[in-house]
Amino acid sequence: MNTSSQEKTTKAFFQLLRIAIGNENAFSYYLNDDEWNWIWDMAHRQALTGVVFDGICLLPQKQRPPQAIILKGVAAIQNIEQANRLLNRYSVLVSQKFQKEGFRSAILKGQGNALWYPNPMHRMPGDIDIWLEGGREKIMAYVRHYFLKASARYHHVDFPIIKGIDIEVHFTPTWMSAYPDNRFLQKWFAEEQEAQFANTVTLPENTGTIPVPTPAFNRIFLLIHIYRHFFDEGIGLRQLLDYAMLLNQGTTEKEKAESVRILKRMHLLRFTSALMHILQNVFGIEGKHLLTAPSEKEGDFILQEIMQNGNFGQHNRNINRQNGKSASYFTSKFLYKTRFLTRYPRETIWGHVFWIGQRIWRWHKRYV
Numbered sequence: 001m002n003t004s005s006q007e008k009t010t011k012a013f014f015q016l017l018r019i020a021i022g023n024e025n026a027f028s029y030y031l032n033d034d035e036w037n038w039i040w041d042m043a044h045r046q047a048l049t050g051v052v053f054d055g056i057c058l059l060p061q062k063q064r065p066p067q068a069i070i071l072k073g074v075a076a077i078q079n080i081e082q083a084n085r086l087l088n089r090y091s092v093l094v095s096q097k098f099q100k101e102g103f104r105s106a107i108l109k110g111q112g113n114a115l116w117y118p119n120p121m122h123r124m125p126g127d128i129d130i131w132l133e134g135g136r137e138k139i140m141a142y143v144r145h146y147f148l149k150a151s152a153r154y155h156h157v158d159f160p161i162i163k164g165i166d167i168e169v170h171f172t173p174t175w176m177s178a179y180p181d182n183r184f185l186q187k188w189f190a191e192e193q194e195a196q197f198a199n200t201v202t203l204p205e206n207t208g209t210i211p212v213p214t215p216a217f218n219r220i221f222l223l224i225h226i227y228r229h230f231f232d233e234g235i236g237l238r239q240l241l242d243y244a245m246l247l248n249q250g251t252t253e254k255e256k257a258e259s260v261r262i263l264k265r266m267h268l269l270r271f272t273s274a275l276m277h278i279l280q281n282v283f284g285i286e287g288k289h290l291l292t293a294p295s296e297k298e299g300d301f302i303l304q305e306i307m308q309n310g311n312f313g314q315h316n317r318n319i320n321r322q323n324g325k326s327a328s329y330f331t332s333k334f335l336y337k338t339r340f341l342t343r344y345p346r347e348t349i350w351g352h353v354f355w356i357g358q359r360i361w362r363w364h365k366r367y368v
Contacts, residue, residue: 004298008336010307011044013052014282020055021245022118023284027059036065040072042307046237049073050080050122080122085205087125089109090165092208094128101142104133104197105211109225109242112201112212116245120204124238129156133197136171140367141167146329152367154358171211174224177231178350181266185224188262192217218246219259219291223360227271230302231337231347234309237282244283247290256291264290267346273297278306295342302345 012031016039018024031039043052050153053073056064064070091111098105107127114120132139136152144300145156150157155175170191176182196217200209213221222243229235253261263272273292276297279285334352341348360368 005035006038009038010042012253013039016052016055016205017048017241017282018055018284019058020051020118020239021248021283023248027063031065033066035068040065040069046306047342048122048238048241049076050119050124050266051117051241053077054119054122059114077122083125084111084114084123085306087165088203088207089103090162091128091210092203092300094130094162095210097154098130098132098209103139103142106193106196106199107130107169107210107212109222111203112210113218113242115201115203116242116249127168129168129170131170131173131193131196133193139169139171141288152365153362157367173221173361174228176224176266177355178267178346194348215246215249219251219255220262222246223263223268223272223275224266226275227347228267229273231338231340231351233333234326236307236309237306240275240278240306241283242317243281244285247279247285250289251291252358270295270298271302271344274302278303296329298343325335330349 002012008029010027012027015029019027039052040049043049053194055068056073058146063278072366088111095105095107096159097248108131110129114123114125117123119160124198140150140152140157143152145157145334147159148159150159152158155172156170158234159169161167175184176185179216187277195212199214200211202209222239226235226239226243231241260269260272263269267290276290276292277296279295280287280294282303297307335354336347337355
């Protein structure tokens with residue numbers, strides 16, 4: 001596909017996303033089979049097949065893709081719905097299990113985020129991230145009662161208690177690499193945790209209720225989650241679409257001002273303005289919902305990285321993923337992060353310090 005055709009197809013892909021979430025009505029393109037195949041491949045790379053197919057279903061018959069892609073879409077939707085039913089059920093069971101064991105909790109991201117979508121069952125599900133009350137030592141003691149050699153990182157420990165379902169038990173929702181920023185963030189989490197553990201939502205099909213973070217908390221947490229993954233190995237459009245759907249719910253000026261205050265304190269306004277550009281131009285989020293003025297230059301840079309690297313950087317050719325413990329893997333990650341030095345020097349420099357420190361800390365605590 002030549003450059004001109006790819007630019008056209010990329011724009012069509014973005015417009016399909018806007019149609020799917022209700023931010024645009026008409027489709028401006030008539031695409032050939034190759035262009036439709038590119039769109040479907042990109043939807044798969046970005047873990048957005050369900051949302052893209054929702055957009056396709058809203059198109060006039062003459063603008064729809066070939067039958068082969070329609071059939072792929074029908075099969076994909078069935079699989080996504082089945083996966084969501086499974087994850088919804090286990091999200092309820094896991095939160096109830098920890099409640100009985102004396103841990104208040106909140107399900108981060110995932111099934112709570114899906115409720116913002118026109119069709120929650122068509123968002124591609126992932127794993128279960130659950131934030132527990134109690135602190136690292138208490139939680140690790142509990143987890144190691146089941147898994148003696150459980151592997152932990154700064155913010156979570158793997159808890160493979162259910163076959164086929166990845167569960168990450170969080171001591172804290174996330175972190176910042178810069179020590180003073182992280183100290184502020186962890187204090188903020190401690191202050192906000194009561195409201196998060198008390199906030200519940202009902203999952204589709206009367207599956208049950210789960211505790212999830214509030215919108216005010218998610219405006220900070222989800223943005224940092226995107227920030228973390230972008231600098232680590234890469235982030236996908238699915239995570240940005242989650243954030244777009246969050247902001248699409250609407251915020252008051254007072255709520256926006258408070259979110260901006262916190263983001264500014266953690267030196268995240270440059271990154272925030274980049275995301276605002278992507279949210280506005282890719283997903284059609286209205287200016288009144290944006291947290292800050294958008295930055296076209298920074299946004300285009302980040303969007304290019306996202307489109308190249310795919311969901312969570314799974315197609316990131318800058319990182320050698322063949323062996324996650326090899327020297328080449330760590331070297332490639334180090335060099336990948338260094339690419340952002342001129343744009344985000346604070347994160348790049350502190351990120352290297354944090355990364356090395358964490359390796360030593362995990363080894364000392366026998367968390368590896």
